Amino acid sequence: MAKNRQWHLTSRPTGELSAGNFELRESAIPEPGNKQFLIRTIYLSLDPTHRLWAREKASYMPSVKLGDVMRGFTMGVVEKSNHPGYPVGAIVTGVFGWEDYSISDGSGIVALVDMDPRLPLTARFGLFEHIGLAAYFGILDILHPKPGETMVVSGAAGAVGSIAVQIGKIMSCRVVAVAGSDEKCAWLKDELGADAAVNYKKGSLKASLRAACPKGVDTFFDNVGGECLEAVLDLINMKARIAMCGAISQYGNDEKPYAPPNIYNLLNKRAKLEGFIVLDYAADQRWWAKAHDDMTQWHIQGRMKYRIETVDGLENAPQAVTKLFQGTNTGKLLVKVSDEPPASARL
């Protein structure tokens, strides 16, 4: 008989997240109560933000308590339902757990997936949700890029970064991508259209970035923080805008993150540094829908690519998540937890 496997967070990471921080436990598949429904997980999204959720101190969300099921963005199919809004066969995404089955009453962060049927289900995590839409809102709401400006994107080969690079090009910016290998840099230039790409693991990032940005930096979509933010702060132009989407370089430094000593250059350049969380934008339904439309159109027009890297089996999630911090994933990292329902069975 089927069980519900769940990865519990059993210790706090020191440094990077590791498989040893988790423990797999099995229990009976829960029964949905009144106005609830049961979701069978199809995909579990693995994200740098898991490191923040695993630490003791709250970040933009409360931390996962020790012993609790690890939190994750998932996509699944409704298998049993006592909720008229979420019938059996519906595909939903939401913030649930690293688990085979989840129970929901539709409250919190849950969305029915109603993508353009030409797109595969995995596109949901390549182009939309907390990935593509983070790039979209960070750029459109925080950076306000103007044609011809220089936009730098860090973590540019990552799931969010690679979308940001392409939105930068759609906004007619000169886009400079920062990534961690020559292969990634080549992909960013040759496939995604970045005007220049800098391998931060090779030579001096400050010098390479300076060479790649002869007219300085007007906007910066930052996924990395730390020394990468420092290198960009040295190059910002007057009235530059920096969107802080993440700070993956510092997620392992809970005790004393590295802050750029040249942060005061924001004053010299009348510039701003602003943090944002994509989930906040869901409250603006019109803009949220517009973002989905824009991303869908850009993709169908061939101007917006994405890569998915799938790891099979929930049992492999803790090993797989470490790829994000080692930079060895190539594309949006998903764990395939169970099979997609055939298209004919979907609602």
Next chain:
Amino acid sequence: MAKNRQWHLTSRPTGELSAGNFELRESAIPEPGNKQFLIRTIYLSLDPTHRLWAREKASYMPSVKLGDVMRGFTMGVVEKSNHPGYPVGAIVTGVFGWEDYSISDGSGIVALVDMDPRLPLTARFGLFEHIGLAAYFGILDILHPKPGETMVVSGAAGAVGSIAVQIGKIMSCRVVAVAGSDEKCAWLKDELGADAAVNYKKGSLKASLRAACPKGVDTFFDNVGGECLEAVLDLINMKARIAMCGAISQYGNDEKPYAPPNIYNLLNKRAKLEGFIVLDYAADQRWWAKAHDDMTQWHIQGRMKYRIETVDGLENAPQAVTKLFQGTNTGKLLVKVSDEPPASARL
């Protein structure tokens, strides 16, 4: 025969500015050329920003070159003129030098003083110019405070900070002032209306500030940077706004300024940190004029106080400027270089 005394910057400061960085030299009073006019300095404004101008590296303006006359905001009276826009007797302010006499053609940062005649000339530096207007635009353009929000002001007993405290009250905020002595704190509360005042030299700033801000911090007008910025970043609320007006605590740390390691809290709280320079706002003539009107009205209504501390004699400027970095001045620090013309002689 009268001479033009000028303070030259002859060495770069290491740490604080000191009198030894300057040398007084005398030369003939210059003659204004075609379309030029001669200004006799009445007041020289001494400002923390002088430390930035004296260093090797450019800040928001180019540095003063070694050997050049030290730059300063001054107020003076036109004594000779070949420029129809600036007749003899006109009172002007601008960015000139630590000197008895300056030559101008009206270009750059030069303004005719046309204050409400009920105000003394020194009010120009107490309420307007780079002082009061820095507080005005930082709060109205960057912070956008809402009634009932908590606003923190650092360097609150300083010239700019004390105006910011009062604008915060006019905007119906709960204002928490950070200053460097119990006397300053008492003045901020009893005279300027701050709801709470924290002496950062006494006990733990983080703990005191936390106690003074039970509902967290929504906006922060920062003149100080460093550990004060760090203490506030720990307390910011969702969508908090921080206006970086200055960073006096770090002006002596040219090599390695102290950046708050909790800068990433901007991400958790979807908050922004933005630098600004008041001089930029002069380009928007309507808003600039509105600022003068508002400040004048608030002052006449008794809602906007200022203090001036005058040091007599240009020869004392280098000694006097050190007060700013020791926090021993009480009010806007001016050097009285020569006598004000009688009101009847002013244009």
